[in-house]
Every structure is written in C-alpha cells, then in structure tokens.
Amino acid sequence: MNAQVDAAPAHEDPVRLAMVGCGIIGWVHAHGLGKMVEDGEVMPVAAADPSAEGRERVAGVCGFERFLDDGGPLAAEDGVDAVLITAPTTTHADLVRSALAAGKPLLCEKPLAPNFELVRELTQEVLDSKVVAQVGFNSRYHPLYNALADMVERQELGRPMAYTLRDDQYWPTGDVVPGHSRWRSDVQQAGGGALLEHSIHSVDILNWLFGPVSRVFALTRNVYGYEVEDTATLTIEHDSGVVGNLVTIFNGMRGREERRLEVFFENGVIELTTDFVIGAKEDSFMVQRPDQAPERLDVAAMREEFFTGIGVTRRDVFFYQYISDRAWLGSVRAQTTATPGFADAFAAHAVVEAAYRSAKSRQPVDLVGELALT
Numbered sequence: 001m002n003a004q005v006d007a008a009p010a011h012e013d014p015v016r017l018a019m020v021g022c023g024i025i026g027w028v029h030a031h032g033l034g035k036m037v038e039d040g041e042v043m044p045v046a047a048a049d050p051s052a053e054g055r056e057r058v059a060g061v062c063g064f065e066r067f068l069d070d071g072g073p074l075a076a077e078d079g080v081d082a083v084l085i086t087a088p089t090t091t092h093a094d095l096v097r098s099a100l101a102a103g104k105p106l107l108c109e110k111p112l113a114p115n116f117e118l119v120r121e122l123t124q125e126v127l128d129s130k131v132v133a134q135v136g137f138n139s140r141y142h143p144l145y146n147a148l149a150d151m152v153e154r155q156e157l158g159r160p161m162a163y164t165l166r167d168d169q170y171w172p173t174g175d176v177v178p179g180h181s182r183w184r185s186d187v188q189q190a191g192g193g194a195l196l197e198h199s200i201h202s203v204d205i206l207n208w209l210f211g212p213v214s215r216v217f218a219l220t221r222n223v224y225g226y227e228v229e230d231t232a233t234l235t236i237e238h239d240s241g242v243v244g245n246l247v248t249i250f251n252g253m254r255g256r257e258e259r260r261l262e263v264f265f266e267n268g269v270i271e272l273t274t275d276f277v278i279g280a281k282e283d284s285f286m287v288q289r290p291d292q293a294p295e296r297l298d299v300a301a302m303r304e305e306f307f308t309g310i311g312v313t314r315r316d317v318f319f320y321q322y323i324s325d326r327a328w329l330g331s332v333r334a335q336t337t338a339t340p341g342f343a344d345a346f347a348a349h350a351v352v353e354a355a356y357r358s359a360k361s362r363q364p365v366d367l368v369g370e371l372a373l374t
Contacts, residue, residue: 014043015329018080020071021087022049022058032322034062075099082332090189105132105332114191116353123346134328134338135345137204141323143306144272158266163244167199169257171250185226193228199248204348210242217364218355234355258282
C-alpha cells in the first residue's frame with residue numbers, strides 16, 4: 001500500500017530532463033532537481049516559460065543548459081529523455097500529448113486539465129501509450145501518510161470506520177498574495193478553486209488510504225467573489241464502507257498551508273497534521289488507544305526511518321517534490337510503472353467532478369457511468 005520509491009541512486013546514467021513551467025511549482029521541483037544534478041542523477045537539458053522572471057528564479061536553484069520561452073517542442077528533441085510538466089493547467093493536455101507522441105516518459109503536475117472530459121481523454125491516451133507517466137501527488141511520499149497507510153493496511157487499530165479531513169491554504173492568486181499569478185482565480189484557466197486546484201491532493205490521499213469512492217455530497221461557496229470556489233465541504237462514501245468528510249478552504253491567511261486528518265478506527269484514533277515542506281513545524285502524529293493517554297510519535301524519527309528505508313541520503317532538501325521526482329526518475333530508468341499514475345489521478349478527478357455536480361444539484365452523486373474510466 002505504501003508509495004513505491006526508487007531506493008537505488010543511479011550516478012552512471014543520468015536522465016536528460018526538460019522542464020516546462022518555471023512558476024512557483026516549477027521552482028519547487030527545480031530546487032530538488034538541483035540536488036539530483038549534484039548527485040549525478042539528472043542532466044538538466046532545458047527549462048521553458050514565457051516569464052523571464054520565472055526562468056531567472058529557476059536558474060538560481062538548478063543549472064539548466066538552456067532556457068526557452070516555449071517548451072512545446074522540447075519533448076521531440078533527441079537530447080531529451082523525459083519531460084517534467086509544471087506549467088499552468090490549461091497547457092497540460094498539449095504538453096502531455098507532445099511527450100506521448102515522442103514516446104517520452106513524463107511527470108505532469110495536478111490537476112491534469114481544467115475539465116473532466118479532457119482528463120478522461122488524457123488518461124486513456126497515457127494508459128494506451130504504455131509510457132512511464134506519473135502525476136504530481138507528492139503527498140504519497142510523505143512519511144506520516146505512509147505510516148498511516150501501514151496502520152490501515154495492517155488493521156493495527158481494527159478496521160477504519162470514518163474520517164474527517166480539513167485542508168486550508170492562503171489564496172494562491174496575485175489579488176490576495178503579491179507575487180503569485182492570477183490564473184488560479186479564473187475558471188476558464190483553472191477549472192475549479194480550492195477543491196480542484198488544491199485539495200485534489202487530499203482526495204488522492206483518501207482514495208489511497210480507504211479505496212475507491214462510491215458517492216459524494218458537496219456544497220461550495222465563493223466568498224471572495226471569484227468564479228471558482230474558495231470553500232467546499234464534501235461527505236464521502238467509499239466502496240469499503242468507510243465514510244468521511246473533507247473541508248477545503250482558500251483564505252487570506254498568508255503563510256499558512258495545513259492539512260489535518262483524523263481517522264477513527266474500531267479500536268483507536270489517529271490524528272495527523274502536515275504541511276508540504278519536509279520537516280514542517282506543523283507535522284504531528286498522534287495515536288490514541290482504548291483506556292490510554294494519547295501518544296504523540298516522534299515525527300522527526302519517523303521521517304528519518306522513512307527516508308533511510310527508501311534510500312534517500314540527502315538531508316538538505318526541503319520539499320516532498322524531491323522525493324516524488326526521484327521516484328519517477330527511478331521508474332524512468334527501470335522502465336517500470338510510476339506511482340501515482342494517471343489512473344490514480346483520474347480517480348481523484350472523478351471525485352472532484354462528482355462534488356461539483358453535487359454542489360450544483362444539491363443532491364448526492366454516485367461515481368458510476370460517465371464518472372468511471374471505461
């Protein structure tokens with residue numbers, strides 16, 4: 001059930017990598033790539049973005065050989081082995097298809113596309129292609145979620161019964177936080193707000209932990225007045241019988257991005273809090289068993305054990321994208337299936353789509369028929 005990670009560094013055969021997108025997320029990926037360049041795991045061939053400021057920011061953490069305005073043609077270059085797609089959501093489809101046409105492995109950031117039908121098409125095309133393809137659900141590589149996944153799988157506290165997950169982040173738009181791009185508040189470019197753009201990560205975690213979702217009921221709000229929601233609350237039923245709720249918020253609390261998950265088992269409760277930064281101050285993991293005081297685990301020790309177990313030797317990395325990117329590159333070298341893949345992303349998108357339909361109709365929506373991948 002745990003994330004699959006390449007435990008063996010490969011210094012003799014660096015992957016010649018192109019990255020398309022030098023925004024904030026591109027910079028986060030590039031920061032980790034720079035460490036892999038130092039270790040001989042990656043050869044940074046080219047990075048592309050129409051923003052000169054973005055290209056300069058990425059150049060400060062990873063020494064790509066070339067910087068371009070347009071990354072569309074990069075996948076077709078003979079000198080490129082794999083493509084990392086970190087550009088805005090509306091560009092993903094063309095970039096994924098360019099990589100597929102060239103037969104090049106790819107990692108695409110989430111969400112895959114601004115509308116569900118395009119997500120379906122891309123997923124089917126990737127699956128049919130057999131190309132090594134991963135999606136940027138980096139929380140799959142967080143030690144605390146992996147520890148929870150182990151406990152769920154082993155039924156250490158009995159069967160999981162229910163959960164509650166709260167996911168909040170400051171509004172990642174330039175209208176609220178200076179320096180951020182504004183496309184995330186435009187429904188035509190983003191496709192959705194707090195749920196699609198941010199908490200699709202959480203939906204993927206819930207699918208991973210508790211299995212496929214069968215039914216969703218949701219409500220949304222647009223408090224800030226943008227075309228996309230800044231508030232959503234979901235009641236979720238899984239095929240396994242587990243039920244839960246997800247609350248996601250985009251707000252004006254700059255400097256805060258936190259996820260808290262409480263899971264109720266037959267014989268205990270687990271509560272964990274995380275941020276996307278390695279070693280974040282928010283990280284905590286509490287276990288409570290019957291007739292016992294809550295036990296707060298040593299999250300630093302958990303992280304160290306996890307990293308050691310998957311062969312991560314560096315401790316000067318700050319973002320979990322480093323761990324997920326390294327796992328993807330290991331799959332590229334070995335030509336093995338990358339995790340999480342496009343089928344995982346489709347499952348998360350299907351839950352989000354069901355939630356949007358439910359919010360519009362004010363009725364529960366079943367994930368059958370057109371919300372299933374055929």
